Amino acid sequence: MSQHAMTNRLQGDLPKIGIRPVIDGRRGGIRESLEEPTMNMAKACARFLSENLRHSNGLPVECVIADTTIGGVAEAARTAEKFRKEGVGLTITVTPSWCYPLETIDTDPLQPKAIWGFNGTERPGAVYLASAMGAHNQKGLPAFSIYGKDVQDIGDSTIPADVQAKLLQFAKAGLAVATMRGKSYLAMGTVSMGIAGCIVDETFFQEYLGMRNEYVDMSEFVRRMEREIYDKDEYARALAWTKENCRIGADVNPPELTRTAEQKEQDWETVVKMTLIARDLMIGNPKLADMGFEEEAMGHNAIAAGFQGQRAWTDHFPNGDFMEAILTSSFDWNGIREPYMLATENDNLNAVTMLFGHLLTDSAQIFADVRTYWSPEAVKRVTGQELTGAAAGGVIHLINSGPAALDGTGEQLLNGQPAMKPFWDITEQEAKACLDATLWCPAVDFFRGGGYSTDFTTRGGMPMTMARINLIKGVGPVLQIAEGYSVELPPEVHDTLDQRSNPTWPTTWFVPNLTGEGAFKDVYSVMNHWGSNHCAVSYGHVGAGLITLASMLRIPVCMHNVPDEQVFRPTVWTAFGVNEPTGADYRACAALGPIYR
Ligand SMILES: C[C@H](O)[C@@H](O)[C@@H](O)C(=O)CO
Numbered sequence: 113m114s115q116h117a118m119t120n121r122l123q124g125d126l127p128k129i130g131i132r133p134v135i136d137g138r139r140g141g142i143r144e145s146l147e148e149p150t151m152n153m154a155k156a157c158a159r160f161l162s163e164n165l166r167h168s169n170g171l172p173v174e175c176v177i178a179d180t181t182i183g184g185v186a187e188a189a190r191t192a193e194k195f196r197k198e199g200v201g202l203t204i205t206v207t208p209s210w211c212y213p214l215e216t217i218d219t220d221p222l223q224p225k226a227i228w229g230f231n232g233t234e235r236p237g238a239v240y241l242a243s244a245m246g247a248h249n250q251k252g253l254p255a256f257s258i259y260g261k262d263v264q265d266i267g268d269s270t271i272p273a274d275v276q277a278k279l280l281q282f283a284k285a286g287l288a289v290a291t292m293r294g295k296s297y298l299a300m301g302t303v304s305m306g307i308a309g310c311i312v313d314e315t316f317f318q319e320y321l322g323m324r325n326e327y328v329d330m331s332e333f334v335r336r337m338e339r340e341i342y343d344k345d346e347y348a349r350a351l352a353w354t355k356e357n358c359r360i361g362a363d364v365n366p367p368e369l370t371r372t373a374e375q376k377e378q379d380w381e382t383v384v385k386m387t388l389i390a391r392d393l394m395i396g397n398p399k400l401a402d403m404g405f406e407e408e409a410m411g412h413n414a415i416a417a418g419f420q421g422q423r424a425w426t427d428h429f430p431n432g433d434f435m436e437a438i439l440t441s442s443f444d445w446n447g448i449r450e451p452y453m454l455a456t457e458n459d460n461l462n463a464v465t466m467l468f469g470h471l472l473t474d475s476a477q478i479f480a481d482v483r484t485y486w487s488p489e490a491v492k493r494v495t496g497q498e499l500t501g502a503a504a505g506g507v508i509h510l511i512n513s514g515p516a517a518l519d520g521t522g523e524q525l526l527n528g529q530p531a532m533k534p535f536w537d538i539t540e541q542e543a544k545a546c547l548d549a550t551l552w553c554p555a556v557d558f559f560r561g562g563g564y565s566t567d568f569t570t571r572g573g574m575p576m577t578m579a580r581i582n583l584i585k586g587v588g589p590v591l592q593i594a595e596g597y598s599v600e601l602p603p604e605v606h607d608t609l610d611q612r613s614n615p616t617w618p619t620t621w622f623v624p625n626l627t628g629e630g631a632f633k634d635v636y637s638v639m640n641h642w643g644s645n646h647c648a649v650s651y652g653h654v655g656a657g658l659i660t661l662a663s664m665l666r667i668p669v670c671m672h673n674v675p676d677e678q679v680f681r682p683t684v685w686t687a688f689g690v691n692e693p694t695g696a697d698y699r700a701c702a703a704l705g706p707i708y709r
Pocket residue numbers: 307422457481512513558645
């Protein structure tokens with residue numbers, strides 16, 4: 113495999129973080145005494161963020177500091193102008209002192225914003241913070257308040273750990289907002305098997321995400337295959353790599369549905385071509401221009417996409433499983449690279465959830481059907497065995513109908529434990545281990561046109577977050593989140609349950625963290641409260657990041673099991689009621705409305 117590939121593969125510059133040092137504008141001693149500590153806070157903040165954050169394509173995050181401290185509206189306006197030119201997508205205002213809120217705040221309604229008000233008392237930075245938050249809330253410009261817990265001395269430019277955590281949580285979510293803006297979702301095909309999540313709601317994409325919608329008919333794949341509109345050198349390399357690295361699994365089809373050796377050979381060729389074509393459709397490919405296909409070379413600037421597959425395509429052609437699994441993984445024949453967000457069945461609401469997870473974790477995402485709740489009693493009945501340990505209260509069977517990112521095998525390691533890492537931390541051995549843990553099984557009877565499904569079982573012990581956006585008539589988008597862990601079942605128990613569903617598909621056994629209440633009363637309740645047939649699974653406990661991101665986009669969270677102390681939203685949420693946070697979230701999102709309305 114080649115070097116890690118870090119590129120900006122989509123149109124448009126990467127968003128930068130704008131740092132605004134604001135200051136008490138009174139000259140003749142006060143402003144002068146504050147210049148240095150204020151600018152130092154800005155510098156410390158910029159250094160900290162650029163050292164600790166990367167874009168999901170691997171490039172470092174850049175911060176832009178205002179040319180001067182901001183003591184009044186003229187300097188605020190000059191800073192806004194500079195930020196526009198520099199491509200700033202979110203702002204963080206820092207100050208150790210009192211300043212004039214309405215004159216100094218960032219009033220751009222499209223930029224996520226936070227204020228870090230130094231906790232010192234020589235100068236009243238916290239008084240500014242509170243007053244500036246009041247101004248933001250009064251003006252309908254939600255802002256995040258960052259206030260360290262322990263008093264620091266003026267001039268101390270260290271960033272306390274609690275402030276660091278909030279800066280990162282805000283900045284990562286803010287970058288996600290800015291990164292999505294202006295990009296496209298590409299629907300390849302339309303609605304799969306009557307699944308509502310496949311309906312592309314342009315208003316949702318436009319008003320909540322700032323994204324565009326692009327569409328191609330699946331016949332475009334046929335045109336490009338028949339007319340050889342793909343890079344033929346890459347295709348030869350890709351096919352050879354696939355033959356060498358993809359292990360073929362059992363064909364469980366009855367004789368009358370088993371495809372011939374020639375058909376299977378041809379299916380490999382087709383699925384590899386489909387993979388190149390889907391990627392080229394999403395992001396373009398300069399090689400196509402060299403071949404005379406300038407229009408195709410441009411791509412659709414898609415940061416996420418979906419493939420309908422069933423049934424118009426799969427009833428006749430090999431299914432999209434190989435394409436979806438390889439593109440959503442962090443590696444292919446070109447080496448270790450950023451995964452693509454590509455949804456099975458063109459379920460674009462799941463694609464957006466995957467996109468959120470990817471932009472927050474930088475890692476691959478698992479697309480899954482939320483298939484079965486297995487109670488301990490039902491498992492006992494069908495296997496004769498007791499579920500034990502983390503699985504004792506039952507498990508949720510996440511199993512996609514064919515593909516999932518190979519990162520989902522859990523064959524990458526973080527501190528010796530299974531993980532799904534950002535591509536730049538994945539080693540060649542780990543990529544190989546993911547491939548070795550995966551079998552490619554000839555597709556079963558649902559797929560009349562053949563293809564190869566991805567069969568693996570996720571290693572246990574991975575902290576994971578399952579999530580899903582649903583569109584609700586009368587409300588708009590809502591997000592549900594369940595943090596938990598992957599678990600491993602004894603092999604014979606796994607086999608019995610897997611055979612009963614589909615042994616050719618990728619399985620993750622998931623147990624949510626329980627709170628004993630509501631949707632998290634028990635494992636069954638989580639399954640029973642899920643709002644659709646699909647979920648996206650991220651590595652790690654990233655519910656807090658999802659909540660912060662959702663609040664920026666004004667998407668209320670209808671269920672979550674994130675500990676209270678990690679929930680970080682704009683301060684205005686408080687004004688919608690602190691004793692009933694879920695209701696307050698709905699009211700705040702409704703009152704503010706989507707950002708790009
Ligand atoms: C093969 C079947 O049609 C599956 O694709 C079906 O169970 C789904 O995945 C529905 O989301």
